[in-house]
Amino acid sequence: MVTTEQAVKQPVTPEEYKSGLKPVWCPGCGDYGVLNALCQVYHRLGLKPEETMIFSGIGCSSRITGYLKSYGFNSVHGRALPIAMGAKLARPKLNVIAAGGDGDAFSIGIGHFPHACRRNIDMTYIVMDNHIYGLTKGQLSPTSPHDMLTTTSKFGSIETPINPILLAIGCQATFVARAFSGNIKHMVDVITKGIEHRGFSFIQVLSPCVTFIGKDQFLIIKNLLHYLEDDPDYDPSHRTSAFHVADEKDRISVGVIYQKKKPTYMDQLEILRQNAASKKKKKLADLVEIFRP
């Protein structure tokens, strides 16, 4: 993307990264924290609104695109990732962020998640996980804990929830982190690292739905938090430790759980192109050789 002149007045405070549209979230919803954190991240990284694009699917959380002063794309339920990928491939210099809920990411859209992880396109995916379908008023989601009471599990859920962190590490994501919307300062650090990471970054933000699960969620989660940054022995490049942290039952670890340096999809495409160009004069049979997986 060629931008010689800045098209939009550069915001000078985090607040100025807000679009001015008043959020329709319930008072106390965890998603306000994510919006505020994102504004601070944009400010910290000095992101230009016209070079930043945030994609979402559908859900309460997916409304976040409209509240930020950057390009926003409020897409179809579950399709934030492929649409964001398409934009990133067409405009590699755009800062691309995808955001949405646990339903969007792990029920209807789950087919895209493993591929986004393994493809390692340079973008950031923030899932505001409230363990419920908020927008449609409180039905069971794929991250709802076993036994949870919801409007579609009035006597408790009999299903085993998806563990998004385990899933992401298992699917070869190169940056996997968790944050809590009740701690904005920490969330800002985590999201900043995610955006700075070259490759696909997945961030699960525990973002309580106060209306359909309850205000006590903030306290319950807060009391279980364990900050990985406080643990000098924790090495996020160690995959087995990351799996271990992701599988904890007695506490909730937040921070960067796993990070690995790996060429991005675009890096690899560039190498492929160069190889193909240098072998231009070769016969068709050699070309076939290059593209053999």
Added chain:
Amino acid sequence: MKALITGNEAVSIAVKLARVEVIATYPITPQTNISEKLSLYCSRGEMDADFIKVESEHSAMATLVGAASTGVRTFTATSSQGLALMHELLHWASGARLPIVMANVNRALGAPWNIWCDHSDSLSQRDTGWLQFYCESCQEVLDTVLIAFRVAETVSTPAMVMLDGFILSHTAEPVDIPEQEMVDKFLPRQKPLAPIDPKDPHTLHAVTGPDYFMEFKEKQYEAARRAEQAAREVSVEFAKIFGRNYPLTEGFMCDDAETVIVAAGTSAGTCRYVVRKLREQGRKVGLMRVRTFRPFPFEEVNSLLAAAKRVAVLDQAVSPGSEGVLFQEVKASLYESAGGRPAVYGFVSGLGGRDIVPEYIEEMIEKVENSGKEKLDRVNWLGLKK
């Protein structure tokens, strides 16, 4: 028993009365409280059914295709984007000749996002091989779900029942809830077309080459056409048991009408109000409500419309690059009418929940009666902002 219930509750109660055995749904506004009610009935044991909270509508339909293949009665409900996502499996359900029944709470399709009523979601699935019924009241919704099961199972073809989003789905009306024994009598278990026999295992739906594929499709086509006669017979039987009669199309003051409005869904109620009002002024107007859209009731449509001078079709869906959907169908039907050939005009309104008010209907009638063909377009928009 009479109860004050919404259209969505009417659906849920009908599904319970029909003794459905497998339900799979994914929530979507304005369908969601059907999912919630049915899941409650199942977990409380009020229904002897499995309720599966699938991860998408595509999976909902896939689950039902699997379940219905074993011969059990199955049901799902959806709206708009959810119905669109099912598209691939809608063809599969009808091709596999599975009598799955679904309620579609009519809602506009994006972009841009909209959660309110129009008919673009179901009408854009018209060629998927599903029978389609459009309802006007909560009572009709309840009754039509039962009728849909009976017709679907008679011709081994899936059926969807449409109710206008919010206008019916979330509005309570007094509804007569039938007795379980009477429903059992009306809806006996029918033998599936291709029952699974554990003593003789088969592979279903394997690749069928050019030598036989067309024969399958012809049989599917014939079954959906046969549904026309089946729906007439089932209506007669339904009326005998329950005292309510549902013809494939409903004519209102059509007998001597010079101008007839054609509508589907709840907008027919507004049209009826306007027709009555204009009749009081001595104007010869009438209404034909299309209740059964698939199979398309050519006979009824032609006999109700042939004597009119002009027909104004009110569409809540438009086919970009062509015309209103109902308009196309009505025109095509009249082309082969042995009787008269009225002038047919197409109007589009009520997209994305825009209220269809009586003034629009009056405007439509004024236009077809006074402006003539040359002044009207292929698609005439009602209530469009300038």
